Amino acid sequence: MSSHVPNQARVIPLRPATAAPTPAAKEPLWRHVVGDVLRRERLAQERTLKDVADAARISMPYLSELERGRKEASSEVLAAAARALGLGLADLLALAHGELARPARARPARTGTEPTSVTSVTSVTSVTSVTSVVPGRDRSSGRATAPPHGGMCLAA
Template identity: 65%
Template structure:
């Protein structure tokens, strides 16, 4: 199921916010890989199934606080450090999303939205 969508401040339409379970999974996977450990090794140490850990890492399962604590223990990480890393990733995601500037909004006018067709190109200025 997709995450909630919120209207952009400029009224351009909905934008998806990242799901917490996805962000947690990304951080856990990144740390596991940095340690050179396998899903099987970490799952065994955390006393959870390897398929379940895979689903958690891919953001498909909402892990309980007990499972998160067990995985953090298996990875020899403090839960507070994982939470801080998730927070940094969320802040970076927000900064990326806020860098997009619509020219019509910047110029103070609203352009009519033409129908989009396959092959249309868009210009982004930095």
């Protein structure tokens, strides 16, 4: 008669067990935000991909890829697409900035399927001023200055 005692080792965790971390809100990719803005503006104007692609002098499949966030466009291509939609590059950037500045819960989640209709459209017709804060010297005090948060400020 033998007793069957399980052969188990005692496990001592090196780190205390914690609850599973909650997934943080994922930041959208720049190409997705810009693509969404391009598509929204094109649909608001009731224009076709072909019409805008021809006006921008880029291929229709490439514009489609941009709108779906699958391609990372150069500044020249973005400027051409914006001009074809009657926008300046600064306008396109301001719209994209507005999307990024919205709280994450207000942003639509990207699921890989694109919406077939747009329920609301906001369009920027012009950017009234663009200010770039560049590190340098304050003329009155001679002290070094730096841009806030190390970036550029767009004001509309």
